[in-house]
Amino acid sequence: MSAPLSLVADIGGTNTRVALAEGPELLPGSVCRYRNADHAGLAPLLAAYLAAQGAPALSGGCFALAGPVRDGVGRLTNLDWTLDEAELRRALALPHVTLLNDLQAQGHALDHLAPDACVPVIDAPVQPGAPRLVVGVGTGFNAAPVYATGAGLHVPACEAGHVNLPVDDAEGQEMARFVAGADGFAAVEDVLSGRGLEAVHAWVTRGDAAPRRSAAEIIAEAADSPEARAALTLFAHMLGRVTGNLGLTFLPFGGLYLTGGVARAVTPHLEPCGFTRAFRAKGRFSRLLHDIAVFTVEDDFAALTGCAGYLSAQG
Amino acid sequence: MSAPLSLVADIGGTNTRVALAEGPELLPGSVCRYRNADHAGLAPLLAAYLAAQGAPALSGGCFALAGPVRDGVGRLTNLDWTLDEAELRRALALPHVTLLNDLQAQGHALDHLAPDACVPVIDAPVQPGAPRLVVGVGTGFNAAPVYATGAGLHVPACEAGHVNLPVDDAEGQEMARFVAGADGFAAVEDVLSGRGLEAVHAWVTRGDAAPRRSAAEIIAEAADSPEARAALTLFAHMLGRVTGNLGLTFLPFGGLYLTGGVARAVTPHLEPCGFTRAFRAKGRFSRLLHDIAVFTVEDDFAALTGCAGYLSAQG
Numbered sequence: 001m002s003a004p005l006s007l008v009a010d011i012g013g014t015n016t017r018v019a020l021a022e023g024p025e026l027l028p029g030s031v032c033r034y035r036n037a038d039h040a041g042l043a044p045l046l047a048a049y050l051a052a053q054g055a056p057a058l059s060g061g062c063f064a065l066a067g068p069v070r071d072g073v074g075r076l077t078n079l080d081w082t083l084d085e086a087e088l089r090r091a092l093a094l095p096h097v098t099l100l101n102d103l104q105a106q107g108h109a110l111d112h113l114a115p116d117a118c119v120p121v122i123d124a125p126v127q128p129g130a131p132r133l134v135v136g137v138g139t140g141f142n143a144a145p146v147y148a149t150g151a152g153l154h155v156p157a158c159e160a161g162h163v164n165l166p167v168d169d170a171e172g173q174e175m176a177r178f179v180a181g182a183d184g185f186a187a188v189e190d191v192l193s194g195r196g197l198e199a200v201h202a203w204v205t206r207g208d209a210a211p212r213r214s215a216a217e218i219i220a221e222a223a224d225s226p227e228a229r230a231a232l233t234l235f236a237h238m239l240g241r242v243t244g245n246l247g248l249t250f251l252p253f254g255g256l257y258l259t260g261g262v263a264r265a266v267t268p269h270l271e272p273c274g275f276t277r278a279f280r281a282k283g284r285f286s287r288l289l290h291d292i293a294v295f296t297v298e299d300d301f302a303a304l305t306g307c308a309g310y311l312s313a314q315g
Numbered sequence: 316m317s318a319p320l321s322l323v324a325d326i327g328g329t330n331t332r333v334a335l336a337e338g339p340e341l342l343p344g345s346v347c348r349y350r351n352a353d354h355a356g357l358a359p360l361l362a363a364y365l366a367a368q369g370a371p372a373l374s375g376g377c378f379a380l381a382g383p384v385r386d387g388v389g390r391l392t393n394l395d396w397t398l399d400e401a402e403l404r405r406a407l408a409l410p411h412v413t414l415l416n417d418l419q420a421q422g423h424a425l426d427h428l429a430p431d432a433c434v435p436v437i438d439a440p441v442q443p444g445a446p447r448l449v450v451g452v453g454t455g456f457n458a459a460p461v462y463a464t465g466a467g468l469h470v471p472a473c474e475a476g477h478v479n480l481p482v483d484d485a486e487g488q489e490m491a492r493f494v495a496g497a498d499g500f501a502a503v504e505d506v507l508s509g510r511g512l513e514a515v516h517a518w519v520t521r522g523d524a525a526p527r528r529s530a531a532e533i534i535a536e537a538a539d540s541p542e543a544r545a546a547l548t549l550f551a552h553m554l555g556r557v558t559g560n561l562g563l564t565f566l567p568f569g570g571l572y573l574t575g576g577v578a579r580a581v582t583p584h585l586e587p588c589g590f591t592r593a594f595r596a597k598g599r600f601s602r603l604l605h606d607i608a609v610f611t612v613e614d615d616f617a618a619l620t621g622c623a624g625y626l627s628a629q630g
Binding site: 068070131143145147149150151152154156157158159160162163164166167168169170173176181183184185186187241244245246248249250251253281282283284285288 | 491499
């Protein structure tokens, strides 16, 4: 008799990916992607998936979402869905349901990734058992520390994308004012995200008649366009400065892991655009940052794997 | 037969306090203070203390220091002492020795403080079992999150005082340049510390012929001196902004606890100087900060109590 299956999902602002898992591993061929706009909510979406899979017996569910989770209720930052653990458990007739924010799920994935999934960005010794830190750059920005404790992995939630954008000169102040939201507050996420890279590019090209570029276009044009290159350089500097601040805050001597679509896409540009220097530029405490290795996680299904890993660790 | 005693110490840049503890409680009357300059190192200082106490039988030691600890070795940020767990264990013939940074010790103290030791600064609900955060402002600045896990309290180390000073306007940039170290890097600690308050006051009064004021003088003069009041207002705004950033980073819905001599001394000035507004000024994520209570810890021996609490929890 095989181990009971679990249901895992990764709910973004636009799409939701769903899979079945056996222990910490995704069942091959079980990953499906759905457009959120085609469904009235997560429960009907998951019910449709389970019906298509032949209504397998399930031991539980774990779902990751891009937004804060409190007291078993999650709110998506960019979609009008409220998710409730108790309601989902009843609607899907599951023994238990856990909601994680997507960065917590990425943290729970680290021990279950393929050996070649972590691409080195900054080389440094990795200290086994030391804290690790996952930093996500995609639709938004966030982080989650990963602590090994006597009771297994502990991966607390953060909202690290909403702290003050750290700028340190007059040009930076101008950029901060340009990218700030309607309330005038410039947060880390206003630069370090897909829309953030687009805003930085719009700032670099302000006054030009050229149409606004998407993040994907800016990254694709880096070799040929001085403006795209300038935007990527500002982005890489800010990513270095912010991850350096998070490095001092969490001391992840077990490694700092960049995840998310934007992080993966900009990775080849980080070193040539000055990321490493910006990461370590912290005055007399720079030496601590020389001992923190940085990787990019190339596995696009890591949040699903993390949900499976979380459930598997709960026994 | 009474429980075995343990040896606890709190090593600052100038003084070291030492006590005996029985379980998580300090033995009444056992606290002594020593000037570091009068001793060749921590081991001879502690040996002198133990001799004066009549060489009691000890079950172990836990010592807190103002500086980073790695691989059982601690370095004081402002004193030329290197502390090594193994060496201290041998020199003092103790079964085991643990070094913590002083903020970790403050975190381990939270569950053992007297009920009136935590004075409310910002009222909000305190969620039992949720993460807590200790923020220390004294000779330096640092923080430590306090997580309740299935394996007891988990209190990881940080170096949160060395991240970029978050400034958001031209006046802030000027101040940052003024308080920055010789390397030009302006860290949080360059404002949020005793010497930081003095530097902010020197910036406010730049051009004046008045002699430089100590932090204690600036705080004492707040009612009468517009310059002292201006310096405290800048300090309170920065403390609000930085603790707000740490609030979003650690989500301490179990409370944020200010500790350290400078935090205690400025507490009466925080609310009138705009601390609460600065704490919550994070654009659309301000609402999360409305759910974080802030306290000041009035217990000056909390680091010693935390060392005792740590040892007691290890069983």
